[in-house]
Amino acid sequence: MGDFNKRVYELVRQVPSGRVATYGQVARMIGEPRKARYVGFAMHASPGMAGGVPCHRIVFKDGSLAPGFAFGGPGAQRAMLEAEGVGFREDGRVDMDGFLWEA
DNA sequence: TTCCTGACTTTAC
DNA sequence: AGTAAAGCCAGGA
Secondary structure (H helix, E strand, O other): OOHHHHHHHHHHHOOOOOOEEEHHHHHHHOOOHHHHHHHHHHHHOOOOHHHOOOHHHEEOOOOOOOOOOOOOOOOHHHHHHHHHOOOEOOOOOEOHHHHEOOO
């Protein structure tokens, strides 16, 4: 595991409850805007929220969630986010207007 | 060991 | 505005 992965974890760890961040945003914040893809890979290898890495708060740039590779099944991620107070739109995407995390 | 695929984003036509 | 291609790096077969 490289430092990149570690940096991703530390940043994701700082995402407050009830907020979501995008892969690209995280990638950009750690200084590697081209590695946006690998951010997702980092999440896959991440210890999960048990390890302090709330991967469920990481969403696509359009606000959509992971296709089905998620934590306990499709919709689980959305349920968790909703439980944290994150608002969803009618199309099933996160309301990026007011719930997108800002450093 | 090599080839392929992948929780993405951005830029270009 | 919508579609297409490129870039990045690692893990699995």
